[in-house]
Amino acid sequence: NAGVTQTPKFRVLKTGQSMTLLCAQDMNHEYMYWYRQDPGMGLRLIHYSVGEGTTAKGEVPDGYNVSRLKKQNFLLGLESAAPSQTSVYFCASRRLAELYEQYFGPGTRLTVT
């Protein structure tokens, strides 16, 4: 099993460009999450999904959109990138029965110039 994978691993964007980050999990997990991690800020929840076709806002959702069309995939979109969105983005997933233990992907390092 690959676990949680993220594409791409690195990306550099110019201000105003758009992009989509892809998260895929092969563990048949119901819940999926997108976090951002900035120096000195810990992990902050952007959006999450409790199942296929459903999404909800987390702590810092502004400037991001998400979609979960298939159970195994969770997409994070930036419509118009800003330098403040320079960060490392982590995807995570968990089983419905394990209430809190989340499995994380390797991260995507995004730089917006």
Place this chain on the structure above:
Amino acid sequence: EDKVVQSPLSLVVHEGDTVTLNCSYEVTNFRSLLWYKQEKKAPTFLFMLTSSGIEKKSGRLSSILDKKELFSILNITATQTGDSAIYLCAGPYGGSQGNLIFGKGTKLSVKP
């Protein structure tokens, strides 16, 4: 507002030392507290502490939970360079969705 505070933010020790990392939390309706280890990439799960399981141990790592005083400690004995990482503490919030609020982490550096 739910909050998880870790201390110290960074720590440098030598191999063989024992370290104690601290986590204090203020979350409504306490259910559990989790510790993760983050090396270069993805955080990996270490322990989960609950009201019914306030002490956990795995090799040289151990953790205890003081539910009354609202804090947890993570102990690492006989540290090795491979223990160098960011250690994250997290607590659930936001009802029953299982969402976690993370502390800022403690960056541990173990020197040979």
